[in-house]
Amino acid sequence: MRKKHKVQLVAPAGNIEKLRTAFMYGADAVYIGYPGMSLRSYAENLDFSDIKRISGETGKTGKKLYLALNAYLKEADLKKARAAIKKINAIKPAAVIISDAGMIKVARRFLCPGVKIHLSTQANTLNSSAALFWKKSGVDRIILGREVSLKDIRSIKKAAPGMELEIFCHGAMCVSYSGRCLLSSVMTGRSANEGKCTHPCRWKYYLVEETRPGEYFQVESFAGGSYILNSKDLNMINYIAEIAEAGVDSIKIEGRMKSLYYIACVVRAYRSAIDSYYSGEKRPPKKIIEELEKISHRKYTTGFYVNRDSDSDMLFTDTSAYERKYDFLGVVENADDNIVTLEVRNKIRTGDSVEVIGPDIGQDRKEKINLMFEENGGVLKEANPGMKVKLNFKHGACAGDLVRKKNEQQS
């Protein structure tokens, strides 16, 4: 049994339902965007009163709430930044996540004691000298750039032992330094630095000679075309041991815009992998690794952490399509013995063979939809998103369990 303090698991939350799901499925902390000051402006940012309420709820459970204020400030934003920090003092999150050096200065001056400052991954910290600089600047935790290797993390921790280190462990990656890319701004007018990236790096490209407009030459990295900038998704589930042993204090899942189902599955997989490592297993069981194949994702890579010098492993040149082996059908609202009320999120039909999942991967069970009723008792053959239906499950279910089905086209 390993005795050291456990690596913390931090999950994204774009709304209250996702936040509660992340905690229920095993996250130690969640991060959300502070309205108007966060890079993820397309996540369903919560308003101030929501955040205040969540912060109160979170404080009572011993879990932590981190508020992202990681937009880069223009001169005119400084006043807004001061006002935001003063408002945040009324919420008292466990920490604020900041990218901009000016914002750090504002936070140090106005933030109430006890609220920690985490440096965003957008600051691209990759070495021990930078870590020491940020330590002197009042930063309590650095969320390192995804471009760092596990070997370098060890050196950074050794040089700055008092500095908490966090890394992204799962989710999408940029082909540029995180968010420092103008492709989306130039091609669509939507800025990655304002959280509005349209992901042109994943698109399919042709070669055109300037005097022959309209003549597209396929640059064939394979028969289907060329996706020369298309990054795979990060997946470090198999490396919890190396991450912990390198001195990482916290691992974070990317994806404030991802679905509730995605968050539940990824959180419970990493929760199990972390717990399994601290109970003495070097590698997580196969079932946990397989769980990450059941969400919508691109091909996986371990990014720069493991094979720093081999970027060929990080790009996926065949297609920009996602793999999706399972469809998410709904959330269990409540259950009375075997009668389960389900909030439907995707079409569900009688005859479907489904899987019911909860926070514990070991307790997943299979069910068949034999009978389905409307809330007022009418028999249904199929139900659509937005409906509530009653189902009879052999093994029952608990509020917050999720129902999924194999995607027949992809499995």
Ligand code: SF4
């Ligand atoms: S276009 Fe791609 S590389 Fe550029 S910011 Fe968006 S996701 Fe990152």
